[in-house]
Structure formats: C-alpha cells, structure tokens
Amino acid sequence: MNAYIFPGQGAQYQGMGKDLYEKSEKAQELFKKANDILGYSITDIMFEGSAEDLKQTKVTQPAVFLHSVILSKVLGDSFKPDMVAGHSLGEFSALVANGVLSFEDGLKLVYKRAMAMQHACELEPSTMAAVLGLEDEMVEAVCAEVDGTVVAANYNCPGQLVISGEVKAVEEACEKLKEKGARRAMLLPVGGAFHSPLMEPARKELAEAIENATFNKPICPVYQNVSTFAVTDPEEIKKNLVFQLTAPVKWTQSVQNMIKDGATHFTEVGPGKVLQGLVKKIDRSAETASATI
Structure with a gap:
C-alpha cells in the first residue's frame, strides 16, 4: 500500500517551488491564487528570497504547505494514496491532498496557525531541544522531574525526540539528559515551545477558525499526529487538529501504525527528504521516495 507523507516547518529552502511553477500551468494558477489569498507575493519570497526571508513566520508555514499541496495537485492521476500523514504543519497539507480541506481553506488555516503560534x-x-540516543521513557521521566514546563514534543524516530517548554526548564532538562547518557541534548533555533502547553493561546485562536472551516470525508485515511491511528471521520479529524498545537507529534507511532496497516511504500510530498530518513530509522524495510513531476 502507498503512504504519502508531508513535511513540516524546517523543510524550506531557497528557490522552493520555482521548478513546479515553471513546469506546470496548474501550479502557476494555484501559486497566483495563494498570493491573492495571503495578500502578499509569497512566490517572490519562495522563488527569489533569502534563507532569512523564508524564516519569517508568516512565510515559512504557508511556503512549505504550498510546495507540498501544489506538488500533490500537479501529480494528477499518479497521486493515488492509500493513506496519508503529515508531520506537524504537514498534517494540513495531508488533509488538503486527501480531500478533507479545500486548497483555499487549508491555506487560510495554515496562515492563521502561523500567526497564532507567533503570538503565543x-x-x-x-x-525546544533535540535529544538523541535515549529511550523515549527516559526523556519523559526526566522532563517530569524538572520544575517548570518542559514536555516531549516530537517523537521523530527511535532515539530521536524533541522536548519543548520554558527556556530555563528546557536547559535544565538538557543537562539532566546528558547526565543520563544522551548522545546529544541541544537547543534548537526555533521561535518558541511548539507542541507544548505554552501553545494554549494559539490553540484557542486556531480552534475557532478550524470549527468554522468545512471538513469533507477524506479519500483515504489520515494518520494524525495526536491519535496516530487511521481516521476518516471529519469531526474526529477536526478535533485532533485543534489539539495538535499543544499535543506532541507522535510521528514514530504514526508510521508504525501505517506499516501495521499495510503501508510498504512511503512517498514524501514537498521540500526535502527529512521524513524519508525518519521512516527508514523507524523501519529499515520500508521503501521511500520523493514525489517528482
């Protein structure tokens, strides 16, 4: 079975999407529509902007989303997913690709999400900090011992977990994790504590927009970050999407469940190859590839 997976924030690169624009009239139409919806020329920044330009909150998330979604649309009849999943922001791309959200609603929600997260x-x-070389349970236990807010935020693959929270609490957790034998425990260059209780203001802000958007029946199951299991009910998808901002990204568990349910081939749709690498670390026998036109 074919699983299609969609990357999240951090996958952006200079010039992203330009080849799509040049090769496809459909892509040109969608990129122009995106500029109109956002009220600024995101294509100028994606195609010609610097790495620093692409790091702007109002740019990064919509840019990664657009690259992934427009690529999935341009693939046409060759895009035949049996299941989909997205890492954090990538879940919105997955939901547009499998028919739950329209292109317009998906982009508006992603932009709203980006700004809400920035405010939070x-x-x-x-x-946030990346922790390498420890069991998940050990990382969770250390976080629980630390005063202040620090939690496991991204279960990326076995032995690779990201923690998230207040600066002081994350720094203290990193020191304790090194003492416990972590190969690395290092702060990440991010704007804040994503997928932690500190994103509660953003969750509230986004919840209303999600409630007001139209969610359709998907063409195939989505394995969501919050639940990790196959979901096809639009109301359940909506509920999980609301909680995604404050809950951990359970990528390891999602991929394991996809494989358990029959996935043998994972195609990454969007910029970069990060998710393919994580899938291989979760199960070396899984086949992976990048979507290309």
Whole structure:
C-alpha cells in the first residue's frame, strides 16, 4: 500500500517551488491564487528570497504547505494514496491532498496557525531541544522531574525526540539528559515551545477558525499526529487538529501504525527528504521516495 507523507516547518529552502511553477500551468494558477489569498507575493519570497526571508513566520508555514499541496495537485492521476500523514504543519497539507480541506481553506488555516503560534511565542520566552540516543521513557521521566514546563514534543524516530517548554526548564532538562547518557541534548533555533502547553493561546485562536472551516470525508485515511491511528471521520479529524498545537507529534507511532496497516511504500510530498530518513530509522524495510513531476 502507498503512504504519502508531508513535511513540516524546517523543510524550506531557497528557490522552493520555482521548478513546479515553471513546469506546470496548474501550479502557476494555484501559486497566483495563494498570493491573492495571503495578500502578499509569497512566490517572490519562495522563488527569489533569502534563507532569512523564508524564516519569517508568516512565510515559512504557508511556503512549505504550498510546495507540498501544489506538488500533490500537479501529480494528477499518479497521486493515488492509500493513506496519508503529515508531520506537524504537514498534517494540513495531508488533509488538503486527501480531500478533507479545500486548497483555499487549508491555506487560510495554515496562515492563521502561523500567526497564532507567533503570538503565543511572544507571550513567554520558550524553546525546544533535540535529544538523541535515549529511550523515549527516559526523556519523559526526566522532563517530569524538572520544575517548570518542559514536555516531549516530537517523537521523530527511535532515539530521536524533541522536548519543548520554558527556556530555563528546557536547559535544565538538557543537562539532566546528558547526565543520563544522551548522545546529544541541544537547543534548537526555533521561535518558541511548539507542541507544548505554552501553545494554549494559539490553540484557542486556531480552534475557532478550524470549527468554522468545512471538513469533507477524506479519500483515504489520515494518520494524525495526536491519535496516530487511521481516521476518516471529519469531526474526529477536526478535533485532533485543534489539539495538535499543544499535543506532541507522535510521528514514530504514526508510521508504525501505517506499516501495521499495510503501508510498504512511503512517498514524501514537498521540500526535502527529512521524513524519508525518519521512516527508514523507524523501519529499515520500508521503501521511500520523493514525489517528482
């Protein structure tokens, strides 16, 4: 069975999407529509902007979303997923690709999400850190011991977990994790504590927009970050999407469940190859590829 997977924030690169635009009239039409919806020329930044330009919150998330979704649309009849999943932001791309959200609604929600997350980051100094070489349970236990807010945020693959929370709490957790034998525990250059309780203001802000959007029956199951199991009910998809901002990204568990349910081939749709690498670390026998036109 074919699983299609969609990357999240951090996958952006200079010039992203330009080849799509040049090769496809359909892509040109969708990129122009995106500029109109956003009220600024995101294509100028994607195609010609610097790495620093692409790091702007109002740009990064819509840019990765657009690259993934437009690529899935341009693939046409060759895009035949039996199941889909997306990493954090990538879940919105997955939901447009499998027919749950329209292109327009998906882009509006992603932009709203980006701005809501930015606002939440400004309320309190917070950060994230990558932890390598420890069991998940050990990382969770150390986080629970630390005063302040610090939680497991991204279960990326066995031995690779990201923690998230208040700056002081994350720094203390990193020191304790090194003492426990972590190969690395290092702060990440991010704007705030994504997928932690500190994103509660953003969750509230986004919840209303999600409630007001139209969610359709998907063409295939989506394995969501919050639940990790196959979901096809639009109301359940909506509920999981609301909680995604404050809940951890359970990527390891989602991929394991996709494989358990018959996935043998994973195609990454969007910029970069990060998710293919994670899938291989979760199950070396899985076949992976990048979507190309």
